[in-house]
Amino acid sequence: EEEEEEEAMNVRSPSITSNTLSNMMGGPGNTTASSSSLMILGMVPDWDNARQNAKLQCLNCLPGAKLTAQGGKELLLDTLQKCYLRNAAAMASMRPPTATQNSFDRHSKLLHMIVAKRLFLFSADTTLMKAFKDPKRIEVSRKAIEAFGQLFWNLFNGKLSAFFPMGSKPPRFRFVVVSDEPNVGLRKEMMSWNGLTTEMLNKARSMLTETQASSRIQQLIEDLRKLVLERMIELDVAASGERKSMDHSNSAGNIVRSHKEIEKFMDENFTWRSYLAFPFKKKNGDFLPKSLPKARGWCKTWVKPASGMILAAMRDSQIKEKSEVLFVSADRHTRSKLRIGDDVRTAKNSGVDFLLAKDFFEALTLMEL
Numbered sequence: 202e203e204e205e206e207e208e209a210m211n212v213r214s215p216s217i218t219s220n221t222l223s224n225m226m227g228g229p230g231n232t233t234a235s236s237s238s239l240m241i242l243g244m245v246p247d248w249d250n251a252r253q254n255a256k257l258q259c260l261n262c263l264p265g266a267k268l269t270a271q272g273g274k275e276l277l278l279d280t281l282q283k284c285y286l287r288n289a290a291a292m293a294s295m296r297p298p299t300a301t302q303n304s305f306d307r308h309s310k311l312l313h314m315i316v317a318k319r320l321f322l323f324s325a326d327t328t329l330m331k332a333f334k335d336p337k338r339i340e341v342s343r344k345a346i347e348a349f350g351q352l353f354w355n356l357f358n359g360k361l362s363a364f365f366p367m368g369s370k371p372p373r374f375r376f377v378v379v380s381d382e383p384n385v386g387l388r389k390e391m392m393s394w395n396g397l398t399t400e401m402l403n404k405a406r407s408m409l410t411e412t413q414a415s416s417r418i419q420q421l422i423e424d425l426r427k428l429v430l431e432r433m434i435e436l437d438v439a440a441s442g443e444r445k446s447m448d449h450s451n452s453a454g455n456i457v458r459s460h461k462e463i464e465k466f467m468d469e470n471f472t473w474r475s476y477l478a479f480p481f482k483k484k485n486g487d488f489l490p491k492s493l494p495k496a497r498g499w500c501k502t503w504v505k506p507a508s509g510m511i512l513a514a515m516r517d518s519q520i521k522e523k524s525e526v527l528f529v530s531a532d533r534h535t536r537s538k539l540r541i542g543d544d545v546r547t548a549k550n551s552g553v554d555f556l557l558a559k560d561f562f563e564a565l566t567l568m569e570l
């Protein structure tokens with residue numbers, strides 16, 4: 202019966218020795234089992250570490266049992282063995298999760314939270330693209346490409362449908378870049394000054410104009426879309442490798458058709474807007490230029506950490522519930538790791554959730570559906 206019970210639970214019974222039992226009871230000199238409990242051990246390969254690895258207590262197994270004779274020892278060992286077998290399955294389920302399991306659970310929870318959102322807001326520099334001293338240089342983050350590639354590949358194949366409410370219509374997700382471009386306002390103010398030195402004039406001219414800043418973000422969006430589409434096609438080719446080997450006659454046509462479907466899907470679902478704030482905010486709270494233009498992007502309430510850009514994005518995207526909005530950013534204050542950046546405060550002031558870009562990209566890249 203013991204062997205059948207052990208086999209049914211698919212566990213290997215450890216070998217319990219008198220020395221091990223003695224160690225469990227506090228040392229060689231202690232020959233009386235505790236009246237409160239005997240510790241039933243976790244599934245560990247070495248029972249010499251019994252007390253450190255105990256997971257369950259089998260209360261009052263043998264209260265007051267005396268180990269004065271060999272028969273008494275055998276009886277206690279036999280009882281302990283049976284207790285272990287009865288509780289092996291429960292002990293296995295109570296073992297602490299490994300680091301890998303903790304990481305998987307964390308990413309799984311993040312993924313569920315992410316796909317429940319509808320509007321995603323991103324800062325530009327250090328989040329969607331690398332930050333360079335040259336403001337005209339654009340290089341899309343590889344982490345962003347991989348994360349969006351995985352997200353839309355699973356979306357394209359219907360693997361995320363179970364996460365969406367009944368009656369959801371495409372596009373499910375909307376994406377927005379919200380970026381402060383303060384040097385635009387500073388340049389505009391400096392160019393209005395009289396008597397600029399050559400050095401100051403060159404410095405002002407090195408800053409982006411409103412048109413250049415807008416074009417830069419638009420180029421970022423176009424590059425991101427192109428690279429994510431390429432990544433999706435790579436995933437499609439990898440996934441269809443088996444199908445190609447099974448049907449050589451029509452594999453090329455199927456691939457071309459599939460890629461056209463992917464491109465159409467991206468056109469309809471990978472939609473982006475951009476919201477840029479151009480005023481330069483001084484330390485005393487004043488804004489430059491002193492006379493702000495009455496045009497899009499020049500409103501004081503759009504400058505982070507104010508909520509203007511986020512609220513405008515929600516309105517234009519027809520998203521009414523703030524619980525459906527997520528602000529993603531790699532924002533960190535440059536002078537101190539202990540100080541939060543403007544993006545964190547912007548999310549808080551707007552009443553929407555905030556998530557570090559690292560966590561967002563990892564959750565999507567490691568998704569398993």
